[in-house]
Amino acid sequence: MKDKAYSTPRGTADILPDEIPYWRFVEETARAVFERYGYKEIRTPIFEETRLFNRSIGNATDIVSKEMYNVSATGSDENESFSLRPEFTASVVRSYIEHSMEKTQAFRKLYSIGPAFRHERPQKGRLRQFHQLNVEAIGSTDPALDAEIIQMNAQLFGELGLNKHEVRLNSLGCAKCRVIYTSMLRKHLEPAKQGLCPNCRTRFDVNILRVFDCKNPKCREIIKGFSVSENMCDECKTRFKTVQSYLNASNVQYRLDSALVRGLDYYTGTVYEITYPTLGAQDALGGGGRYDNLISSLGGQNLGAMGCALGIERIIIALKSENTVPSDKNIKLPDLTAFIALADASLKETALKLLADLRKAKISADTDYESRSLNSQMRMASKLNVKYVIFIGTSKSADLANVKEMHTGKETQVKLTDLTGYFK
Secondary structure (H helix, E strand, C coil): CCCCCCCCCCCCCCCCCCCHHHHHHHHHHHHHHHHHCCCEECCCCCEEEHHHHHHHHCCCCHHHHHHCCEECCCCCCCCCCEEECCCCHHHHHHHHHHCCHHHHCCCEEEEEEEEEECCCCCECCECCEEEEEEEEEECCCCHHHHHHHHHHHHHHHHHHCCCCCEEEEEECCCHHHHHHHHHHHHHHHHHHHHHCCHHHHHHHHHCHHHHHHCCCHHHHHHHCCCCCHHHCCHHHHHHHHHHHHHHHHCCCCCEECCCCCCCCCCCCCEEEEEECHHHCCCCEEEEEEECCCHHHHCCCCCCCEEEEEEEHHHHHHHHHHCCCCCCCCCCCCCCCCEEEEECCHHHHHHHHHHHHHHHHCCCCEEECCCCCCHHHHHHHHHHCCCCEEEEECCCCCCCEEEEEECCCCCEEEEEHHHHHHHCC
16 A cells, blocks of 8 residues: 655645746845845844744734744753744844844845745635745834835835735824823723624733734724724824825825734834735735834844835735736846935935835935934945935035936036936
């Protein structure tokens, strides 16, 4: 009698040669877009100490309480506990802190591509070993960075040909106003608590914001009418308005969604999700948000941060729904061409519009997100080894920019509307 044939574990899949062109198309397009925005690749282990994920993601989340894969080795210390990574952010932050990256350059733009693992019920586009495009920008609280990452996501989907994507946007506010609005939410839900599903009754006591994650129609009806963003403090409301104005300046389409909270405890401030409605019930391609308290909670400095994760399997399903047949031809990764230096922080919106125009023209460009002086911005441009620095606000005319060729030192005045053509 022959042995039973082996097969892939439930919730995993082989990526066969016929599928590889899709994977290369997604991964290489992502690398090109991310590096055009100044992001550098980082690779971390696929397993970490379990306590890292418990601390960062939150013990009350479904990921930690139900879905993590714990791993062990024969003869290992019984006090050791490791888990396969269920997401990337905790690992990247751990690496940032462990290697003291803030000592050489506090503001870091990092991206990763690879597998993650969650023990959940397998569905179309949701596997137990799944793959993500992951982005982290650590070291800045600038709301322009929130807008940049969302705009970068939108551009990536545009270059993949997924133009039907939709961006849902919300804010969770800061730690101070969260205490206030969660108390208000508790009062809002208290009269109807017994009508919630068993999971949400537990969430009510452990982490009430998780009620927004529930798909139960009755729970969704009970939660309806409560807006997190409308109950934030004035400072957080102003910041959220600024993010929206920057997105508007970059021509990014989005809709506000007061019920969007995302599934991880470390989020603060801006959160967003990108969906592809033609895919039906499983339409989420990814999303992200700001996590300004995570670095300090894991033992690092008090630094702002913003990140996102996009699901490769879901993206490929969307590509196939559009009958996209990718080429497996290599895509050249661009060098950083230009750095926009601002003479005044009030010109940030102008800079973001220019960045969006340059990047849409496939010209790699970046700007300052740490409110540096003009001299410090120049030093950063030199460190980044850019070819050109575009000075905004140093000309007598608001319609002109001074463009400096770093190799020769030659400066040229160029109309803002002509900048894209200047670099082609």
